[in-house]
Amino acid sequence: MPTEPLEHVDVLIVGAGLSGVGAACRLQKSAPEKSVLILEAREEIGGTWDLFRYPGVRSDSDMFTLGYSFRPWPAAEAIADGPSILDYVRDTAREHGVERRIRFGQRAFRAEWSSANARWTVHARRGETGETVRMSCAFLYCCTGYYSYEEGYSPSFPGSERFAGEIVHPQHWPEQLDYAGKRVVVIGSGATAVTLVPAMAETAQHVTMLQRSPTYVVSLPSRDPIAVAMRGRLPAKAAYAAMRWKNAALTLLSFNLSRRAPKLMRKLLRRGVASQLPVGFDVDTHFNPTYNPWQQRMCLVPDGDLFKTVSDGRASIVTDRIETFTESGLKLASGAELDAEIVVTATGLNLLLLGGLELAIDGRTVDPASTVGYKGMMLAGVPNMAFTLGYTNASWTLKADLVAEYVCRLLKHMDERECVSCAPLGPDSSAQTEPFIDLRSGYVLRSIEVLPKQGVTAPWRLHQNYFRDLRLLKRGPVDDHMSFTRRVAARPANGAAAHPAGGAGAAPGNGAAAPPGNGAVAPAGNGAAGHLASEAIAPVVVETYGPAPAKSARG
Numbered sequence: 332m333p334t335e336p337l338e339h340v341d342v343l344i345v346g347a348g349l350s351g352v353g354a355a356c357r358l359q360k361s362a363p364e365k366s367v368l369i370l371e372a373r374e375e376i377g378g379t380w381d382l383f384r385y386p387g388v389r390s391d392s393d394m395f396t397l398g399y400s401f402r403p404w405p406a407a408e409a410i411a412d413g414p415s416i417l418d419y420v421r422d423t424a425r426e427h428g429v430e431r432r433i434r435f436g437q438r439a440f441r442a443e444w445s446s447a448n449a450r451w452t453v454h455a456r457r458g459e460t461g462e463t464v465r466m467s468c469a470f471l472y473c474c475t476g477y478y479s480y481e482e483g484y485s486p487s488f489p490g491s492e493r494f495a496g497e498i499v500h501p502q503h504w505p506e507q508l509d510y511a512g513k514r515v516v517v518i519g520s521g522a523t524a525v526t527l528v529p530a531m532a533e534t535a536q537h538v539t540m541l542q543r544s545p546t547y548v549v550s551l552p553s554r555d556p557i558a559v560a561m562r563g564r565l566p567a568k569a570a571y572a573a574m575r576w577k578n579a580a581l582t583l584l585s586f587n588l589s590r591r592a593p594k595l596m597r598k599l600l601r602r603g604v605a606s607q608l609p610v611g612f613d614v615d616t617h618f619n620p621t622y623n624p625w626q627q628r629m630c631l632v633p634d635g636d637l638f639k640t641v642s643d644g645r646a647s648i649v650t651d652r653i654e655t656f657t658e659s660g661l662k663l664a665s666g667a668e669l670d671a672e673i674v675v676t677a678t679g680l681n682l683l684l685l686g687g688l689e690l691a692i693d694g695r696t697v698d699p700a701s702t703v704g705y706k707g708m709m710l711a712g713v714p715n716m717a718f719t720l721g722y723t724n725a726s727w728t729l730k731a732d733l734v735a736e737y738v739c740r741l742l743k744h745m746d747e748r749e750c751v752s753c754a755p756l757g758p759d760s761s762a763q764t765e766p767f768i769d770l771r772s773g774y775v776l777r778s779i780e781v782l783p784k785q786g787v788t789a790p791w792r793l794h795q796n797y798f799r800d801l802r803l804l805k806r807g808p809v810d811d812h813m814s815f816t817r818r819v820a821a822r823p824a825n826g827a828a829a830h831p832a833g834g835a836g837a838a839p840g841n842g843a844a845a846p847p848g849n850g851a852v853a854p855a856g857n858g859a860a861g862h863l864a865s866e867a868i869a870p871v872v873v874e875t876y877g878p879a880p881a882k883s884a885r886g
């Protein structure tokens with residue numbers, strides 16, 4: 332076993348994307364005394380917004396809610412292009428001095444919790460050399476996004492090997508790809524496909540969007556007229572806050588209306604699409620999905636750019652199945668053939684939770700699928716660990732901001748009580764559980780078996796509802812359904828009183844073990860030995876937070 336002393340920090344963030352940078356900014360402000368480091372697998376800040384380089388890459392939700400609550404989005408555009416979002420994340424990191432806290436080129440692959448020492452040992456691999464490095468932390472904060480950076484999802488298409496043209500996945504866009512004057516087929520119907528089609532159609536000879544089944548597509552103005560009006564009249568921060576509230580509320584309204592009155596919503600969406608396409612366009616085949624609105628994420632197109640491109644003939648939409656690739660394109664189940672020199676497989680992502688980080692507690696590897704989420708940001712029985720997973724029906728950052736604030740409050744709570752660890756206790760073992768993510772999108776369904784579960788009541792429910800989470804995460808207690816442990820001095824032989832010592836991030840010692848909760852991962856062993864003894868303080872259980880009856884707590 333290696334014996335060299337490990338570098339230790341109070342909080343180790345994994346991932347320097349939008350969430351990791353935001354989390355570091357918050358932690359620095361809330362707890363400047365804490366040491367904070369970020370491990371980043373890549374050589375750049377920005378995550379998604381640095382990785383994706385395909386033509387037209389942009390946000391598909393508005394920047395007033397995708398931006399951080401603490402730093403107003405500086406532009407008038409509500410829908411922003413990828414490079415502008417990357418600049419925003421980089422500028423935030425620079426302004427808040429977060430850059431110097433990032434260790435680039437280190438992919439964390441295993442984190443081991445020791446109850447005896449109340450700390451995580453994190454193993455990471457250096458990109459350049461493949462060398463393994465280790466460090467320890469009191470609190471592990473995973474801001475690793477939700478998909479694999481290694482490879483996008485590409486189903487295997489028969490005959491693809493004989494296609495004479497080029498096949499490209501948007502996650503690995505070749506910088507030099509020249510599509511000017513060429514015939515392009517984009518396979519897919521999601522946010523990436525509807526972005527690529529108008530962008531490539533600007534110079535391509537023709538672009539065909541080939542979809543197996545349609546998606547709901549909504550057009551919104553790229554510049555929000557209310558934001559433009561407010562910019563001149565209100566101070567920047569106030570205007571930004573107002574826009575954030577307005578857009579969060581409108582998105583939730585649309586989601587709730589879709590869940591409660593799907594037929595009405597479907598009608599409204601269909602009408603919106605039909606009004607932007609030529610008379611006689613087959614809206615029902617190409618834009619009327621079989622599922623209800625918001626059972627999958629909706630696609631947003633700024634200023635109806637997709638519809639304009641289709642209307643003026645530079646692009647077309649085909650709803651069919653691929654039978655096989657041919658030398659010159661694709662043969663479809665209907666018998667039709669599509670000629671192409673370039674085929675873009677906008678077929679999605681591979682979901683990956685915690686950036687592939689394997690967790691172990693006191694030597695036992697945690698199976699994420701056997702755990703239950705707590706407030707959508709911790710796992711039952713997993714001590715001193717939080718993660719960011721944004722909303723599926725609203726901007727990611729709305730949730731990321733709330734989680735970061737919650738982690739700051741939790742750490743403060745622990746410090747005030749001299750606690751060294753905390754772990755959600757887990758719901759009753761008989762409690763009903765459901766898949767963690769309530770979406771029928773392909774990337775979710777492909778990974779459902781390996782994801783944690785969620786309960787049907789708070790705090791085990793993953794709310795896809797910003798306003799409910801505001802109450803739960805920003806204003807609610809941080810000690811409900813949680814066990815806390817603290818380190819106390821051992822009773823000397825004469826029986827003198829014990830003295831607490833240490834806090835979250837205190838020097839290593841023997842000590843605290845998180846007591847196992849019901850249905851939670853049970854850490855094995857309690858390392859009380861040596862000069863310091865451990866004592867699990869009585870779990871602080873606040874039975875009911877917020878809406879008490881299980882039914883009303885449903886998200």
Ligand SMILES: Cc1cc2nc3c(=O)[nH]c(=O)nc-3n(C[C@H](O)[C@H](O)[C@H](O)COP(=O)(O)OP(=O)(O)OC[C@H]3O[C@@H](n4cnc5c(N)ncnc54)[C@H](O)[C@@H]3O)c2cc1C
Nearest residue numbers: 346348349350372378379390391392439475476686726727
């Ligand atoms: C093309 C595209 C467009 C999108 N548009 C929107 C949108 O408009 N609105 C919206 O709300 N959401 C959108 N999303 C979702 C988007 O991922 C989030 O908005 C947001 O960027 C996530 O930020 P993040 O920092 O949590 O994750 P990421 O951006 O994925 O960053 C995660 C970072 O963690 C690093 N990392 C991962 N695993 C490890 C590891 N094991 N060790 C070390 N480092 C690791 C990665 O290298 C990366 O830098 C989009 C996603 C894609 C792919």
